[in-house]
Every structure is written in structure tokens, then in C-alpha cells.
Amino acid sequence: MDVISTSTDAFRVQNLHKSFGELHVLKGVDMQFPRGKTTVVLGPSGCGKSVMLRHLVGLEKPDSGSVWFGDQRIDKLTESQLTAPRRQVGFLFQQGALFDSLTVQDNIAFPLIEHGVASGAKARAMVEHVLHLVGLNDKINVMPASLSGGQRKRVALARAIVMQPAVVLYDEPTTGLDPITSDVINELIMKLARELSITSIVVTHDLASAFQVADRIIMLHDGRVELAGTPEQVRQSELPVVARFLKGKASPEELAEIQS
Secondary structure, eight states, X not given: OOTTTTOSEEEEEEEEEEEETTEEEEEEEEEEEETTSEEEEEOOTTSSHHHHHHHHTTSSOOXXXXXXXXXXXXXXXXXXXXXXXXXXXXXXXXXXXXXXXXXXXXXXXXXXXXXXXXXXXXXXXXXXXXXXXXXXXXXXXXXXXXXXXXXXXXXXXXXXXXXXXXXXXXXXXXXXXXXXXXXXXXXXXXXXXXXHOOEEEEEESOHHHHHXXXXXXXXXXXXXXXXXXXXXXXXXXXXHHHHHHHXXXXXXXXXXXXXX
């Protein structure tokens, strides 16, 4: 059953707080992620973007606040109860997280077999379909070590969509890639959103990527939402934190940390 079918938001988080020891990472975060749109969560490294993303699939539990997948609150679910909503969500990890001992075919087929969705010829056909979508048909039998960084990321993306998810989460999808390869990944994000009607949630600190793919941008800074709006609204913002980030300019307080 599609648990997000009656909600206009694929995900939303309300008053989310999360600490790790003395470090308070998320400080009362409220976010909505509309269905069928690409929402980019933008902000500097260490501002809580990836921690927020991990809450959406239950890899982290909030200290307080709530996480909703459509109409279903999921932050209180057990691991076994999370299985159904997780099957509707693809996750592209920052480093790809491919299994080096498995071929491209077996890497992509892994979730199909693990969840009992398909095996044998049917699984191979599903793998071939998603490899075609990411432009890597000829790599089905190779090992990950033979792939470039960009190709590995595309294989990981194929694995993220092979279960035909309603939502795909992207954690820093262009990190470590050159500008041309980053552009290929950005074009793929837009292609999949368009052709598969996928809701996309992209966490990044890459400004070029953010403005290329986003329908909406949420600016996160120091564990708090500073601004949410269209790319144009973000560009025109006069909020000091947003303006400094867009210009790549450190604050006096941040510069003071490196002065003796």
C-alpha cells in the first residue's frame, strides 16, 4: 500500500532535535518535502543536512520532534515496521556504498533479492532497465573497481531506483566529482524526477548543483532552517547567513577562529 498517497508531502519533519553527546546538531527543524518536486537542502558542511536525511529513513532517531512519511509517523517505528516505508525510498549514499566483491549486476539486484521482489531473469531485466536509464548498459558484468568515480555513482543511483521508489534521497551526490561529471549526475537527477515522477530530496553544499536541480531550496545553517523557497527567492535573499553562503564569504566570527 502506498502510504504517501493521501498527503501532499512525501516527507515532513516537525521540531526535530538531535544531539550527539555535547554536540546539538538539529535545533528544532521544520521541513516539508512536496510530492513530485525536487527539494534541495543546502548548507555548509556540518550544519546537520546529512543527519536530517538519515532521520527520513529511520537510520537516526530524534531526541524530540517527529518524522512523517506521508500520513504515517515513522520515527517511533521499529526496524521491522520500517521495512514497508523503506521499500518506497531509494537512498544514494555519499560514497555510493557499492559492494566491491559483487558485479554491477549483483550490486543493483541486491535489494530486489534481499526483499524478495525478483530474482533470475526478472531481476536481470529490471537491472538492465535502470542501467539503461543511467547510461551504463555495457557495464552490467564488470566489477566496481573497474569503474570511474562518476560511473560508480551512477551504478549506485541505478541501485537506488531499481525498487521503483516513490522518493529518492541524495546525500551529497556530486561530492568528489569533477564539474563535468557533476553535471552528468545533476542531469540524471532531473531526468529521473521527470521520467519516473520521483520525489527527490537532495542534500548538498554544492551551489551549482543546488540551483541546477531544485524546485525548492531549504537553507540549513547551524542546525536551523534559515530560509525555504524557490531558487530565485534564495538568490534574492538579504538574510546575512544566506548571502554569505552564496558569496562564499566567512563571517567575522568564523574568521576569528583562525586568527591567533
